[in-house]
Amino acid sequence: MPTRLTIKIHAFLERHLPERRVFLKSDTDTRFIRLRPETQLVAVIGTGLFVGWSIIATAIVLMDSIGAGNFREQAKRDQMTYRSRLDAIASERDSRAEEALAAQRRFNAALAQISDMQSELLASETRRRELETGIEVIQTTLRETMSQRDSARATLAELRKETEADGNTQLAAAIAPLQMEFLSTALAETAGERDQIRSDARSALQERDSLEMELKLMDERNNQIFRQLEEAVTVSVTPLDKMFRKAGMAPDRILEQVRRGYNGQGGPLAPLALSTRGEEPTAEELRANRILNELNQLNLYRMAAQQAPFATPVNLGQVRQTSGYGYRRDPKTGGRRLHKGSDFAGRTGTDIFATADGVVTHAGWQSGYGRLVTIRHAFGIETRYAHNSKLRVKVGQRVSRGDHIADMGNTGRSTGTHLHYEVRVNGTPVNPMTYIKAARNVF
Missing domain, CATH: 2.70.70.10 (Glucose Permease (Domain IIA))
Known part of the structure; x- marks a missing residue:
């Protein structure tokens, strides 16, 4: 039995959605379908839901389509940016590779030059010592010659004193010819020795001046070689030192490890031997030893670089x-x-x-x-x-x-x-x- 609420709802629907009839006519018969208010309400609600769903679905599809298009465009732009970045990195990589090859060629050329300069330095040091030895020999010979001349003069003076002190005239008359002959011979020999000594002294002085000039030129050449060696070593060692520091490897500790574990052929460069007579080392010897120490350090750097993943x-x-x-x-x-x-x-x-x-x-x-x-x-x-x-x-x-x-x-x-x-x-x-x-x- 319908309740009072149901009756009120039905009356409300009757006012807004009155009952309708849909007639269906054929050749022989006519029928109708009665649309009650409740049925019309259900139809309206269903139609509204369908239309709303269609609108929302269409909006979603459109938004997805627009978003997909924007995403594709963004992906294309990102891809183009990535490709341009890769091309830039590739060109930079090629230029860095060329620079590395050029640096390696410069490094090898510097090492070859250092080796040649070291050979020249050792040869010039040997030549300098030979020249110093020659000068000492000439000076010794000159001193011996001067000593012999002084001895001859002293002998002649003693003979004269002995002749004057003797009071026997006959003996003096008998000895006089012999003395004159001896004196003449001695004077002639002394004059010849004197002339020879003078000639030897002039030759020695000329040779000394020539040797001093040669030593001066050799010192200038040694200074130039030292300078070039020092510059070449500095140019070679500095990049290696920076390379180890950038890699977080302390150069002093790394070189000490290489020095302790070294067992290859050739060994480190030996320093020049200093004087064993207690003499102070010369500036050239100290300078040469400093360069050899730096070359030894360069050699250790090269061995360390071979053992690290650079x-x-x-x-x-x-x-x-x-x-x-x-x-x-x-x-x-x-x-x-x-x-x-x-x-x-x-x-x-x-x-x-x-x-x-x-x-x-x-x-x-x-x-x-x-x-x-x-x-x-x-x-x-x-x-x-x-x-x-x-x-x-x-x-x-x-x-x-x-x-x-x-x-x-x-x-x-x-x-x-x-x-x-x-x-x-x-x-x-x-x-x-x-x-x-x-x-x-x-x-």
Whole structure:
């Protein structure tokens, strides 16, 4: 039985939505459909909901379309910016590579010049000592000749005194011819010796002046050689010192380690031997020893540079750096994770090189690294080369900087063909680009 509320609702609907009839006529019959107010309300509400849904859906589709278009445009702009940045980095990389090659040529030329100058310096030092010895011999000969002349004069004076003191006239008359003959002979010999001594003295003085002039010219040439050697050594040592400091390696400590562990051929340059007679060393000897010490330091720098990873593991002209050291979004899990090295993408089979001298401690498969090569270097440094397609070395093998150790691949936990390169110091990973950037314009 209808309630009072239902009757009121029906009356309200009757006023706004009166009952309607829809007639359906055929050839033989006529029928109608009665649309009650409730039915009309349901139809109106349904139609309104459908229209509203259509409007909202259309708006969403339009907004998605507009947003997708903007996103595509933004992606294209980002891609163009990224490509231009890559081109700029590639050109800068090429220019840096050319500068590094030029610096290496200058460095090798300076070393060759230093070697030649050192040979000339040692030869000139030997020649100077020979000239000093010749001057001493000439002065000794001159002193001996003067002494013989004085002795002859003294003998002649004694003979004269003995002749005058003798009072026997007959004996004097008998001896007189002999004395005259002896005196004449002695005087002639003395005059000849005197002339010869004068001639020898003049020759000695002329030779002394010539030797002094030659010594003066030699000193000037030695000074010039010293100056050029000092400049060449300074130009060669300064960039290496800066390179180690930029890499966070204390040069004094590194050189001391190299000096203690040195066992190669040739050895450090030996200083010039100083006088064993207690004489003070000359300024030239002290200067030469300072240059030899600096050359020895340069040699130690070169050996240390060979044992630290300052080189690049790949030819930069064939690859591009796709990821650096630091925290990033993990390409596998999507979470934030520390990336312990630098990634270089290239073609499968691209050559990978050792970045420093060392010993291979691992060459095989390792978990997410795939085919991995690990090399132990000096100073507690270790380098890792991961995701390789082929390995070219074995465990225990000693390698040098620039040796071909592996081929680039996509093994292990990897999303594409690339090299994952790590540098670890005492087991702690550090940024490999610190070493590579520090060596720019040096090698």
